Amino acid sequence: MLRFLARRSLGALVILFLLSVVTFLLFFGMPRDPALLMCGKGCTPANLENIHHVLGLDKSIPEQYAIFLHNIVLGSNDFTQGPCPAPCFGYSYHTNEQVWGTLMDRLPTTLSLTLGGAVCFLIIGLSTGLIAAWKRGTLIDKSFTAGAMVISSMQIYFLGPLALAVLVYQTHIFDKPAYNDFTADPVTWFTGLIIPWVVLSTIFASQYTRMARSSMIEQLQEEHVRTARAKGMSRRYVFFRYAWRGSLIPIVTIFGIDLGSLLGGAIITEYTFGLPGLGRLAVESVFFSDLPLLLGVMLFSATMILLCNIVVDAAYAFIDPRVRLA
Numbered sequence: 001m002l003r004f005l006a007r008r009s010l011g012a013l014v015i016l017f018l019l020s021v022v023t024f025l026l027f028f029g030m031p032r033d034p035a036l037l038m039c040g041k042g043c044t045p046a047n048l049e050n051i052h053h054v055l056g057l058d059k060s061i062p063e064q065y066a067i068f069l070h071n072i073v074l075g076s077n078d079f080t081q082g083p084c085p086a087p088c089f090g091y092s093y094h095t096n097e098q099v100w101g102t103l104m105d106r107l108p109t110t111l112s113l114t115l116g117g118a119v120c121f122l123i124i125g126l127s128t129g130l131i132a133a134w135k136r137g138t139l140i141d142k143s144f145t146a147g148a149m150v151i152s153s154m155q156i157y158f159l160g161p162l163a164l165a166v167l168v169y170q171t172h173i174f175d176k177p178a179y180n181d182f183t184a185d186p187v188t189w190f191t192g193l194i195i196p197w198v199v200l201s202t203i204f205a206s207q208y209t210r211m212a213r214s215s216m217i218e219q220l221q222e223e224h225v226r227t228a229r230a231k232g233m234s235r236r237y238v239f240f241r242y243a244w245r246g247s248l249i250p251i252v253t254i255f256g257i258d259l260g261s262l263l264g265g266a267i268i269t270e271y272t273f274g275l276p277g278l279g280r281l282a283v284e285s286v287f288f289s290d291l292p293l294l295l296g297v298m299l300f301s302a303t304m305i306l307l308c309n310i311v312v313d314a315a316y317a318f319i320d321p322r323v324r325l326a
Contacts, residue, residue: 005314012306016299023298024065027291068295089299090292094284099296102281109179110277113200113269114262116193120201121208122255128205129212134239136217144209152206159199160272167195177273196273200266204258211254215247222246249316256312257305264301 052058056067068090070076075086081096089099132144167173177196182189219225220243228238267279278297285293 005310008310008313012303012310015306016302019302020068020295020299021065023295024068024291025061027289027294089296092293093290094288094293099292102293103278103296103300106276106278106281108181109275110263110266110270110279112179112182112189112193113196113266113275113277114259116197117200117204117262117266117269118255118259120197121204124201125205125208126212126251129209130216130244132209132213133216133220141213145213148206148209150206151202152210154203156199156203156268157272159202160196160269163195163199164273177275179275179277196269196275199272200269208251208254211251212247215250216243219243219246252312252315256308260305260308261301263304263308264297 049058056064059067067076071084071086071088071090073086075084075088077083079091081091081098084090084098084100087100089103091097092099092102095102128144128148132141135141164176168176174191174195177194178192180188180192216239220239222243225238225242225246228242229235233241264278266277267283269275270277270279271283278301281293282297282301284290285297
């Protein structure tokens, strides 16, 4: 297990390095000059040159990238805005605030949205999928399957405004969604995210319903399951003791990818409900050609995805004893 984790961690570092290189090079392929955004309307060539020097844009691309990596690992005291402790992604071109601090300010919103939505769509999706597999071929199975297919064809930018119109602006059942500090007021935190959780879980739950149903039906055809039934074990016992455990592997795999992606920023959901999370921050960094902020969001999102995948791979051995990690 330790060898596996060490090997996967090393591979994750290589992927992050390559991703940072690609993102860094793509930034310099964009036509917009971030110094122009900071210079303002009355910009003179002298002011523009001074801003290039302050931002370090007058150095070569390899030099800028080497400085960027050095700052992440060791931090830096060379910024005019003040010291930047590791992990230092620099200061935002647009707000002049530390990128790492901005990421940490936005993280609680994305974390709350992700974890709450994940709990909802796992409970709903796995429950309906198992029931559909248990009642295979019946009206319940067909209803759950058809409903999942219909809902999965919808999108958050359609269901979100519809939920807001009905539940907030017309019936006034809920207040407008907003993020509130959990430690300050858990009740307000919960009520402010109910609608985003429900909308987000609706889309994902439909996918997990179909996945759980198909995976469970496939497991029920396995030899060890049929052998258990032939030995006289009850259908219910075999269903939950043998088939259920084996069906979790593909579900856990997809869940790890989905969870990592959401932790990196649920862009459409955050924009639909006006939540200031990492996804919205990523769009803002692209809009303002903010290289430090863009690199920070990209690397943080990639790290979340890679960490979730490592955890998922390590969980295989605990879910199914037939799986062994080399």
